[in-house]
Structures are given as C-alpha cells and as structure tokens.
Amino acid sequence: MxxxxxxxxxxxxxxxxxxxxxxxxxxxxxxxxxxxxxxxxxxxxxxxxxxxxxxxxxxxxxxxxxxxxxxxxxxxxxxxxxxxxxxxxxxxxxxxxxxxxxxxxxxxxxxxxxxxxxxxxxxxxxxxxxxxxxxxxxxxxxxxxxxxxxxxxxxxxxxxxxxxxxxxxxxxxxxxxxxxxxxxxxxxxxxxxxxxxxxIPVEMQAEAQERHQELLEELSMYSEELMEALLEGGEIDTQLVYDAVRKGTLSLEFxxxxxxxxxxxxxxxxxxxxxxxxxxxxxxVQNFALDLRKNEEEFAVTNSPDDPLIMLAFKLEDGRYGQLTYVRTYQGNLNKGDTVYNSRTGKKVKIGRLVRMHADEMEEIDGCGPGDIVALFGVDCASGDTFTVEGIDASMSSMHIPEPVISLAIIPVDNKAQTNMSKALNRFTKEDPTFRTFVDHETGETIISGMGELHLDVYIERMKREYKAEVTAGAPQVAYRETITARADFDYTHKKQTGGSGQYGRVAGYLEPLEEGDYEFVDSIVGGTIPREYIPSCDKGFQKSMEKGILCGAAITGVRAVINDGASHSVDSSDVAFQLAAIGAFKEAYRKAHPVIMEPIMKVAVEGPTEFQGAVMGSLNQRRGMIIGTVEEGNYTVVEAEVPLSEMFGYSTILRSLTQGKAEFTMEFATFKQVPKSVGEELIKKYEQEKKNN
Amino acid sequence: MDREDLITSNPLRVLGLDNKAEEGRQSLGLVMARAGLGKTAILVQIALDSMLRGNRVLHVSIGESIEKTRDRYDEILSLMVEGLSEEARTEVARRRMIMTFKENVFSRPMLEERLKDLIQQEIFQPDCLIIDGYDFDGNGRQAMEDLKVLMADLGIAVIWFSAVCHREDERVSADGVPAPCHAIDDLFEVVLVIKPHGDHIHLDILKCAYCQVEPGTTLTLDPSTMLIKKA
Structure with missing residues (x-):
C-alpha cells in the first residue's frame, strides 16, 4: 500500500x-x-x-x-x-x-x-x-x-x-x-x-474574545471561505480557521x-x-534536482515512490557503530540490499543496513520512501552527495558553503596522537565541509581552518575525547589569501643538463585574474610544442605554486593560468621537469601580476541598549569596521558593520566592558577584501621575519 | 554610462545644489509624491550622485529596514553606472551610512544625539543627509527650523526629505508646493514633485533657488527603472 x-x-x-x-x-x-x-x-x-x-x-x-x-x-x-x-x-x-x-x-x-x-x-x-x-x-x-x-x-x-x-x-x-x-x-x-x-478564566475572557476576533480577521486574508463566514456572522467552523493558518504558514505570509x-x-x-x-x-514543498545529462538543468522531484530514487546525504557521523550517513529521500524507494549510485563519484554502493536514528540509538528498518530521513551504514561518501539508481543521473542542487576564515596550527604530542589525529581529521573534513585541513610544507605543521574560534575549539576537543588525539594548538590566525590584479606573461625554461639524466621543459603563457572561482587552467597549446602527456604536469606545477603566495605565505586564489607555447626535449623532458618549469613560470609571472593580500571581512551585528550605541560604533570604527547602519528600536539598537576578522579577536571581552555586559554580538563571514596598504606591508614584513627565523 | 560621464551628465546637475554646497551654503531639498510613486528611488539617486562626487551621505530611513535600503542603493547604482568594479563599489559604499528608526521612535533630539555621536567620535561626518519618511503632518515649522540650526552646527551641507502628498488635500503654496509642506515651502531651496502623466512619470521642479533652469522645468523618470532623465 x-x-x-x-x-x-x-x-x-x-x-x-x-x-x-x-x-x-x-x-x-x-x-x-x-x-x-x-x-x-x-x-x-x-x-x-x-x-x-x-x-x-x-x-x-x-x-x-x-x-x-x-x-x-x-x-x-x-x-x-x-x-x-x-x-x-x-x-x-x-x-x-x-x-x-x-x-x-x-x-x-x-x-x-x-x-x-x-x-x-x-x-x-x-x-x-x-x-x-x-x-x-x-x-x-x-x-x-x-x-x-x-x-x-x-x-x-x-x-x-x-x-x-x-x-x-x-x-x-x-x-x-x-x-x-x-x-x-x-x-x-x-x-x-x-x-x-x-x-477561559473569567478575568481573561474579554481579552481572549477580542484577540480571537483580531486573529480571525487577520486569517481571513488567507481564506475567502473564512472571510465570507466572518461577513455572514454566526458560528465559525474551526477547521476553516486551521486551514487558513496552514495556507498562510505554507505561503510564508503568516x-x-x-x-x-x-x-x-x-x-x-x-x-x-x-x-x-x-x-x-x-x-x-517543491524540491528541485539537477539533471547532470542536460547541463545541470533543474527539474522538480516527484515525491513518488514509483519514480527512480533520488536521495541526498546531508550529514555524516562517525559514531560507535561506524560511519553513519544521514539521507533524505526525495523520490523512489530504498530497500535493504539495494544498490545505488553516488552521482558525484559514479560508484555503486550496496545498502547493507538502514536505520532510523533516535539521537544515539537506532532502529533497524527494511526500507524507506519519499520524504523519509534515515541513516545508512557503511556507505563511503561525502556530505552533500546525491544517490540515485541506474538510468537517472541527477544531483540535488548544491548548497551554499562558506569559505573558512580562521586557521590554527595543531601539533600532536606523540606518535600515537599523530595517527589518531589523522583519523580524526579525515573524519571531520568529510562530515563538515566548512572544516578544512592541510599540511604546511614549509613548517610541516598541520593547519586546520574553519568558521570561527569556537568551531575549531570544538574539533580540537573532539579529537581529544573521541580519538584520544592529544594536540597542542597554536594561536588562531586569520586565513588570508593572495590574489593577482593584473595579467602577466611568462616564458620559463627549466633546464638541468649537466651530466647524468637531464631535465628540460619550457612553458610560456600568462596568468590573469579569475573573477569566479579559485583556479582555472587553460591549455591553448597548438602544434604540440608541449607534448600532451606533459600538459597535466604543467597544471600540477601551477596548482602547487598556488598553495603558498610570496607576499605573506597565504594560499593564492582567483588565478587563471593559460599556456600557449613551450618546448620539450626528446630525452630530458619529464613529468617532474614540466612541473618545475610551471612552478618557475608561475613565480616569474606572479610578481608582475600585481599580487595583493585579501582578508576575510565579517558581517558583525551588535545589539544592546540604546545608551551604548555611541560606544559600540566607536569600538567598531577603531577596528577598521565599516558601519553599514544602525537600527533604532526604542530602548535598544543594533549596529551593523563589516569588520576585518583580524580585528575581532577578543572583541567579546571589549564589548562586555564597554557595555557592562549588556550588549551581545554575532558575526558571520561576508566576503574577502583587499587589505589596506599599511596592513599589507605589516603582513609582508612579518612573513619575511618568520622566514628569516626559520 | 561610466562613472565620470554620469557625474558630468547627470540630469540632477540642473538643480545646481552641488555647486552651492561647495560654496559653503546650506540647503534643504524636498521630494514629494503620492504614496508608492518612487520618492525613495529619487532620494537614492540624489544620494548616489553626491557619493560619486566624493561626498558622504547619511541616509535616515524611518520605518524601513537597513537591508531594504541597502538593496535600493545597490540596485540603483547598478542601473546608473555600468561595469563598476567591486573596489569602486566598496569605495562608494564607504561614503554611505544608513540609520533606521521605527516610526514611533524617531525624534529630532534622538537624531541630533546620534549625529553628534558619529561626528564627535569621527566615525562618520556626513555632507548630505537624506531623511526618508519624515512626518510633516506631525511636525511643524519649528521642528524644521531646529533641523536647519542643527545642520549649521554640524556642518551638514544638504538635507533632502521625502514627503507624501494626498490627492484629496488640495492645499498648495504660491509656488505650487502641495500640502503638507505648503506652509513651510519657504524653508526649502529645492522642491521636486513626482507626477504621473499617462505612460510617463514627470519630476517637476516646483522650486529651485539656485537652479540653472527656470522653475517649471520638468525632468522625466524611466518608469521601469525610475532613473531620472532629461525631458
């Protein structure tokens, strides 16, 4: 049935x-x-x-x-x-x-x-x-x-x-x-x-009656039947009222x-x-999926159990029972033992166990249908993956994922902690797309980055508790970025032919700012001046160069690398030679491409009693904040501003003392913006000093 | 139109207010219309023109949210100037601050207190003030004269107001300024009125103390974008 x-x-x-x-x-x-x-x-x-x-x-x-x-x-x-x-x-x-x-x-x-x-x-x-x-x-x-x-x-x-x-x-x-x-x-x-x-208690009857009437009048905006019934007078059918509330709620108008x-x-x-x-x-509710065979054309999911399965993995958890994947089914049925496809990886996955989650306890079930939220066992996937069945190639629309804005270095205290830390990081990055990790090749430190101090604190705590990975954490650092602001050409030859097996590769082309996205590689080689097998090597070389900029050591983003010429040697050219040539070429062009440092800007809202508005605005202004506006609501006000994250460390303490603890603030990532010249110079100086000390 | 073109050829140049502001004179401007005809769109164009010329604008919005007001600016700026870089956009936005008040909360003393906070702490020194949603029915001549004193004290060059006029109220001043501002029209240097004429919307210049054109001159509005054009 x-x-x-x-x-x-x-x-x-x-x-x-x-x-x-x-x-x-x-x-x-x-x-x-x-x-x-x-x-x-x-x-x-x-x-x-x-x-x-x-x-x-x-x-x-x-x-x-x-x-x-x-x-x-x-x-x-x-x-x-x-x-x-x-x-x-x-x-x-x-x-x-x-x-x-x-x-x-x-x-x-x-x-x-x-x-x-x-x-x-x-x-x-x-x-x-x-x-x-x-x-x-x-x-x-x-x-x-x-x-x-x-x-x-x-x-x-x-x-x-x-x-x-x-x-x-x-x-x-x-x-x-x-x-x-x-x-x-x-x-x-x-x-x-x-x-x-x-x-209703006698003393409340008059007020209740008045409010009842007001409510019905308001609700009549969503139901003609209710409006007619009100105009006619007499008894109102409560179902009419419920229907009007439902209609208003579903349309987001009430x-x-x-x-x-x-x-x-x-x-x-x-x-x-x-x-x-x-x-x-x-x-x-109308939900949409993207048809991957039709250039991601949007189509409405049907909610019908008879249509092919479309299911979104929206959360992963690593618990005492192994990996759990929370999924929402949008159409089709899923039964124990079914084989489904991960539309991102194209891999087949057999569904062994299917459970309904009740916090950390579970209930085995045999199957689920449209609209269900259940958890799967032993499925290897990332958060946000879509599962389908053969014959349908669809993905649920991608979600807005903010860029991490803060990072810190973590150092495991011993070898055991090192192993456990790797396991934990592997898990956390799969579970939470805003939590990222990488190894700084120069310092060998593991860097974790995320959406705020508390976000990273919680993961460090979880490493200790759930994975027994004891780590020491450095001070939180702002996740700066570097980018280029102008086009610059390169023509670089990597040549090492002094006896033994040599290395040779020449790469020519240009770098230019990329409006959307972090990196793009364009191969415009004609006539095979760089053999096909070495094109990916060039791409790899550029990508390696993007890991660390020369200004302040931050990751480079927003670059399109175009290669349009080059040369090779029949014996001395190799994958490594072209990677090194691309690294050299990038270095050559990067300086000429007017690189700049970008910093995360946070949208900050401070809310508190009106008498502190001046002090709050002053405190934000001192932090290089741009006050967007203020909202006066009588006894309290809200100040909205855009403030560089680097200036917000310790702000909660400052705000508390400024306002006798009566104001509070929230912040969320807004955008990346170029740092002012003086700040940029300071960052460059600091990075050079660090390099010297190392 | 690029930014420089816009500054030099903006139809608002005919009002000549900017020149007067540069000479240190202070002016009051007024945009009037019946409800829903686009007064805020006109005020935002006036504000953006001022910002593009390097001035700082404080937009006081009574009964409107920051987000909606900000969206208005972004939308109209995109229509006014094509291909403005992100950097230039940020630079323009830095010259603007929005202050919103609930209708029942706004008062001249409160505005004065807020303005002094901003100016004395060197957070924001506005050259131009936009007051959108001011209640002319509830505030008379004295309140307006107090505002004039305040702007002189704080070194604000221009204040622009919006006012709602009603079809059924036929009172007008000698210059043709409709109620509720008919009795205080002498306090304003410029008065503009938005009027629909068939398919077109006109922006009539009823009063213009420093104008380079004769009063009675009409600007028109593009009905789809509400951008001001020369008639």
Whole structure:
C-alpha cells in the first residue's frame, strides 16, 4: 500500500543558543513516547538530554551536531533535526534547512529575538522554510511572549500572531488559552502529560474574545471561505480557521506563534498539534534536482515512490557503530540490499543496513520512501552527495558553503596522537565541509581552518575525547589569501643538463585574474610544442605554486593560468621537469601580476541598549569596521558593520566592558577584501621575519 | 554610462545644489509624491550622485529596514553606472551610512544625539543627509527650523526629505508646493514633485533657488527603472 505522505513531517528546531530548544526536543520525544524519562540539558542526573548525544555537548550544554530523530504524534510521523544555535556551526543549520520541509523557531520569552535568531531566520527565508514560532520559558522572571511576538514582526519582518494567551506568567504561568478553540488548557500529571480542558478564566475572557476576533480577521486574508463566514456572522467552523493558518504558514505570509515552557512541561502537546496542522508535508514543498545529462538543468522531484530514487546525504557521523550517513529521500524507494549510485563519484554502493536514528540509538528498518530521513551504514561518501539508481543521473542542487576564515596550527604530542589525529581529521573534513585541513610544507605543521574560534575549539576537543588525539594548538590566525590584479606573461625554461639524466621543459603563457572561482587552467597549446602527456604536469606545477603566495605565505586564489607555447626535449623532458618549469613560470609571472593580500571581512551585528550605541560604533570604527547602519528600536539598537576578522579577536571581552555586559554580538563571514596598504606591508614584513627565523 | 560621464551628465546637475554646497551654503531639498510613486528611488539617486562626487551621505530611513535600503542603493547604482568594479563599489559604499528608526521612535533630539555621536567620535561626518519618511503632518515649522540650526552646527551641507502628498488635500503654496509642506515651502531651496502623466512619470521642479533652469522645468523618470532623465 502506498505510504500517505500527508502524514509525514520533516522539521527542524532552530533558534538562539540557550533558548531551550534541546529541552523542547527532549519533551517532544517524551510526549511522543520515544523516551520514557526526562533528563535536563545541564541536569544533575548526569544523563543529559537525549538529543545532545556528544559528550562535549552534554558538558557545555549546547548543541553542536544536529542529531536526527524520529517520533510519531497521533497519526503523524515526525522526523526531527535538532540544530545548533551558535553561528559558527551554521553549516549544520543550513544543511538541516535544506532537507527539511518546515521548522519550529524557538525563542526565549525573556531574551526574545536576538541576533542569532535573525541569522537563523535569514537562513530559513533563503531556503523558503515555512515556520511556526514557539516562545519558550514563559515561567521565567521577565517572561513576555507578547513582546517577543512583536519583535518577530518588527525585527524579523514576519507576520507573526499569538495563537495562544498565557494564563499567568513567570512563576504564575499555569496554562494557556487557545485563541481558536477558545478553551483554557492546563498541563497536569507528573510531567504535564495530562491535558485538562477548561473554560477561559473569567478575568481573561474579554481579552481572549477580542484577540480571537483580531486573529480571525487577520486569517481571513488567507481564506475567502473564512472571510465570507466572518461577513455572514454566526458560528465559525474551526477547521476553516486551521486551514487558513496552514495556507498562510505554507505561503510564508503568516507565522503562528505558540507559547509554553518546555522545562515546566507546558504547551508542548499543542505545539505538536500545530506541527501536524500547519507545517508542510513533503508534497507541500517543491524540491528541485539537477539533471547532470542536460547541463545541470533543474527539474522538480516527484515525491513518488514509483519514480527512480533520488536521495541526498546531508550529514555524516562517525559514531560507535561506524560511519553513519544521514539521507533524505526525495523520490523512489530504498530497500535493504539495494544498490545505488553516488552521482558525484559514479560508484555503486550496496545498502547493507538502514536505520532510523533516535539521537544515539537506532532502529533497524527494511526500507524507506519519499520524504523519509534515515541513516545508512557503511556507505563511503561525502556530505552533500546525491544517490540515485541506474538510468537517472541527477544531483540535488548544491548548497551554499562558506569559505573558512580562521586557521590554527595543531601539533600532536606523540606518535600515537599523530595517527589518531589523522583519523580524526579525515573524519571531520568529510562530515563538515566548512572544516578544512592541510599540511604546511614549509613548517610541516598541520593547519586546520574553519568558521570561527569556537568551531575549531570544538574539533580540537573532539579529537581529544573521541580519538584520544592529544594536540597542542597554536594561536588562531586569520586565513588570508593572495590574489593577482593584473595579467602577466611568462616564458620559463627549466633546464638541468649537466651530466647524468637531464631535465628540460619550457612553458610560456600568462596568468590573469579569475573573477569566479579559485583556479582555472587553460591549455591553448597548438602544434604540440608541449607534448600532451606533459600538459597535466604543467597544471600540477601551477596548482602547487598556488598553495603558498610570496607576499605573506597565504594560499593564492582567483588565478587563471593559460599556456600557449613551450618546448620539450626528446630525452630530458619529464613529468617532474614540466612541473618545475610551471612552478618557475608561475613565480616569474606572479610578481608582475600585481599580487595583493585579501582578508576575510565579517558581517558583525551588535545589539544592546540604546545608551551604548555611541560606544559600540566607536569600538567598531577603531577596528577598521565599516558601519553599514544602525537600527533604532526604542530602548535598544543594533549596529551593523563589516569588520576585518583580524580585528575581532577578543572583541567579546571589549564589548562586555564597554557595555557592562549588556550588549551581545554575532558575526558571520561576508566576503574577502583587499587589505589596506599599511596592513599589507605589516603582513609582508612579518612573513619575511618568520622566514628569516626559520 | 561610466562613472565620470554620469557625474558630468547627470540630469540632477540642473538643480545646481552641488555647486552651492561647495560654496559653503546650506540647503534643504524636498521630494514629494503620492504614496508608492518612487520618492525613495529619487532620494537614492540624489544620494548616489553626491557619493560619486566624493561626498558622504547619511541616509535616515524611518520605518524601513537597513537591508531594504541597502538593496535600493545597490540596485540603483547598478542601473546608473555600468561595469563598476567591486573596489569602486566598496569605495562608494564607504561614503554611505544608513540609520533606521521605527516610526514611533524617531525624534529630532534622538537624531541630533546620534549625529553628534558619529561626528564627535569621527566615525562618520556626513555632507548630505537624506531623511526618508519624515512626518510633516506631525511636525511643524519649528521642528524644521531646529533641523536647519542643527545642520549649521554640524556642518551638514544638504538635507533632502521625502514627503507624501494626498490627492484629496488640495492645499498648495504660491509656488505650487502641495500640502503638507505648503506652509513651510519657504524653508526649502529645492522642491521636486513626482507626477504621473499617462505612460510617463514627470519630476517637476516646483522650486529651485539656485537652479540653472527656470522653475517649471520638468525632468522625466524611466518608469521601469525610475532613473531620472532629461525631458
């Protein structure tokens, strides 16, 4: 029997750090009977919440890796991806959003919309993910869900409306009023599992009635039937209202806001009902794949189990059970024992075991279909690979992957650590495309690079804990780059013919700036002046030269190398000779091509009370920041600026002291820009000094 | 059109405001239209023209987000100047700062405080101020005169405003400046009004203290891009 996709929800839970999303997920798993006891994120029982499966996450109380889990609520199957809240890990958030159909945006009822929520919301908009909002922590001192709903409208530009009213707030928070059914709900029993429906408290009835009416009027914008029913007067069918909310949510024109306290077990079940009622099922969302046989022409995936399989590997994990590959199926079925193709490598892969993941526990399954999120065992692939079956050559559209902006050297403390470190790095680079590693040939040091200090810190910690690889880490360095700004010719002959077997190769052509991409090699040789077998040697030589620039030792990017002439020797020419000729040619032309140093520029948003705006702007200005603008929202302001990463080390301490700890900031990579002359000169001087010292 | 061409042949040259600013005189400019006719697009062109001539512009946007305002600038700059390099684009952007206020938050004292922060800390010294979304209905002559004093204190050469006029309000000044600015039109050196004429959109110069052309001269707007053209 065909699976009813309307009963499937693939959702993400995304939000600001510390807004309680892991606790919320824990409660969802509890109410859907996936777990039978509740553990807190920083709980005293030492167990930790279910979704924070990595030891480190348990210790720091933050979610780093997004674990996928499966739950069922009433007749709905829900696949949940728990996503990290820190901006350094946004590749995880972005990957999750790419494979999900809908999301719950969790906000703290005290902290409200903060900078990270803005980033997450921007990402959700980029992937057109319909969302519902959940204002958590209504039991906390200072809780104000009304204010948070207002911020969703003002700061995130969402048409957000409260669907419920709190009965009491802070320590008095005891239940909620459903503004559609106009009933009061109380959550009773040991863990809030028993819901008691009651009449709305008398003192709230007038307000609830007014808000109910306002909500219906707003929703009538999405439903003609509802509008007609309102105009006619009389009883309104609640299904009409639910349909209008769903329509508004799916079109991203409306964001229903729910309230509760996960920690106090209040408001979770109505949120699950909302996931069912308002978030999309796989067929509500249009996903596209690229046809690799038709020059990557886009086509819509069908969600049909009868069509050939298309499945995206969106996350890899190396756990105690071996390599796990999380996949989302877009069309077709996958069964245990099937053979699939990796469309990037063209390799056949046999699917041995297929599991549904529940944080770090798993459930063996025999097969999966469209819309499913499951994990595969023992499949060798990279994150972002697409799997298909014979007869279809497709890839899911590529994801936006930011360039790493920060790097540091790591040195293993002994030989054992060296071996383990290699294993760990191999794994991490496969799991996370924003984490990269290479060996600096001059110093022999292993360099790791990523999206921020915390990003790299976490990997160093994971090396120690999961791989027993003890390493010492150097100070974080900005990942500078070098590039050329003008075209320059080369004509270089590598010649070593002084007895014994000789070396000979001549390479001529030019280097020029490349607008898009890091490197391009163009072979314009005519007449075989360089024999065909040595063309790849030239390419290899150029690529080697790009590893380290001469200005500050940074990797070179944005170069097109064109060869159009050359010469060879029947006996003395070889692969090595042409590689060395290309290296010599590159060196010759690079200096003439006006090389410059580029530095990563970060988009920084500082948010804090209005009285500190001047101080904040001053601090950013002192850091070579370009203030893009300011947002005045009454008592607080946001300053947006673009600041070189090199100037942002230690900024959190400075900001704290400038603002009495009342302001916070987020930053994300914006672009690479040429460094100012004085900074460039300083970097060159420093690099030359380092070379001398070595 | 490249950058140099644009500076010399920009239709905005007819307003002659730039010359006056160079002579140290201070001016107020006003762009009026009914809602949705493209006042912000005109203000952004005026701002970009000023930035391309090397001036610094502070764009005060009331009720609009930074991102939307920034997108406007990027979009209109691409239309105005073809093939501008990334470097030149950054250089132009460095001459602009956007300050956004929620409608109910904006006040002259707050603006004054923010401007002083910027100028005294040498973060940004604007030559030209754009105030988009100023509430002329709620603020009278005194508020405008205070702003004039402020610009003199802070060394700002030009302030441009946008104002919404309403079809049903037929009040006009002697120079033809419509309500709600009819009673304070003497405070402005330049007043432009956007008016649809059939398929065309005109930018009428109602008032122009230093103009090289007679008042009543019309510029037109390309309806698809809202770029100013000579009629």
């Amino acid at each position: 065909a699976r009813d996709l309307s009963k499937v929800r693939n959702i993400g839970i995304s939000a600001h750090i510390d807004s309680g999303k892991t606790t919320l997920t824990e409660r969802i798993l509890f109410y859907t009977n996936r777990i039978h006891a509740i553990h807190e994120v920083r709980g005293k029982d030492g167990v930790g919440a279910k979704m924070d499966s990595m030891e480190l996450e348990k210790e720091r109380g933050i979610t780093i890796q997004s674990a996928a889990t499966y739950a069922s609520w009433k007749d709905i199957e829900i696949n949940i991806i728990d996503t990290p809240g820190h901006v350094d890990f946004t590749i995880e958030v972005e990957r999750a959003l790419r494979v999900l159909d809908g999301a719950i945006l969790v906000l703290c009822s005290v902290g409200g919309v903060q900078s990270q929520s803005i980033t997450v919301n921007r990402q959700m908009s980029r992937y057109r993910v319909p969302r519902i909002a959940f204002v958590n922590k209504c039991d906390r001192t200072g809780a104000n869900p009304e204010r948070v709903a207002g911020q969703l409208r003002d700061k995130l530009d969402l048409n957000a409306r409260l669907m419920q009213l709190p009965i009491g707030l802070e320590a008095e928070f005891s239940g909620i009023v459903d503004l559609i059914t106009m009933k009061a709900l109380y959550f009773e029993g040991k863990s809030g599992e028993q819901i008691r429906e009651s009449v 964001t229903p806001v729910f309230i509760g306290s996960a920690y106090k077990n209040k408001g979770i079940q109505p949120l699950l009902d909302a996931v069912d009622a308002y978030l999309p099922c796989p067929t509500d």
